[in-house]
Amino acid sequence: MEARLINSPSLNIKKVDMLTITKEFLFDAAHKLWRSELSDDENHALYGKCSRFHGHTYRLRITVSGTVGPDGMIINFEKLKKLVTDSIIERYDHAYLNELEEYQDLPVTAENMVQYIFNVLASILYEEKVALESVVLYETPTSWATMTRDS
Numbered sequence: 001m002e003a004r005l006i007n008s009p010s011l012n013i014k015k016v017d018m019l020t021i022t023k024e025f026l027f028d029a030a031h032k033l034w035r036s037e038l039s040d041d042e043n044h045a046l047y048g049k050c051s052r053f054h055g056h057t058y059r060l061r062i063t064v065s066g067t068v069g070p071d072g073m074i075i076n077f078e079k080l081k082k083l084v085t086d087s088i089i090e091r092y093d094h095a096y097l098n099e100l101e102e103y104q105d106l107p108v109t110a111e112n113m114v115q116y117i118f119n120v121l122a123s124i125l126y127e128e129k130v131a132l133e134s135v136v137l138y139e140t141p142t143s144w145a146t147m148t149r150d151s
């Protein structure tokens, strides 16, 4: 990542400029909020209507940083699209998320999904010398979860 430090002694602030690019994806998937160790009644009491099978059009925003190469890019959007599609979208689009291996012991919440997606993509992008800055996952237009890189 190329960063420029601006020192402002009078304000005691060190500002770090950062250039990022973001690619957005949509996928449709079904889930229910459910904990496998609880009974049906306990799950219904805990999660209410969301304990029933239902679907969302999820919106996923991937933001990365890195060095701008001679091609003028941090990473080609097309390449970023392929990496995310191959690792996440192909598996998640039109899936019943509760059946996926990563959610066998975890409720399929936006929080758990965004953590899983972040960890998978962080290591894939690391191989491409690109830093994953944040993953934002919208479950509905009014509800989303964000995971941001620890700097």
Ligand SMILES: Nc1nc2c(c(=O)[nH]1)N=C([C@H](O)[C@H](O)COP(=O)(O)OP(=O)(O)OP(=O)(O)O)CN2
Pocket: 033, 050, 054, 108, 109, 110, 111, 139, 140, 142, 143
């Ligand atoms: N912290 C979380 N709370 C809830 C999650 C979640 O992942 N994390 N998920 C759900 C359900 O999956 C539900 O489908 C989405 O919830 P909600 O925002 O309540 O959806 P609504 O369409 O009912 O929301 P509006 O307020 O009408 O926009 C529940 N909670």
Ligand SMILES: [Zn+2]
Pocket: 031, 050, 054, 055, 056, 139
């Ligand atoms: Zn839901």
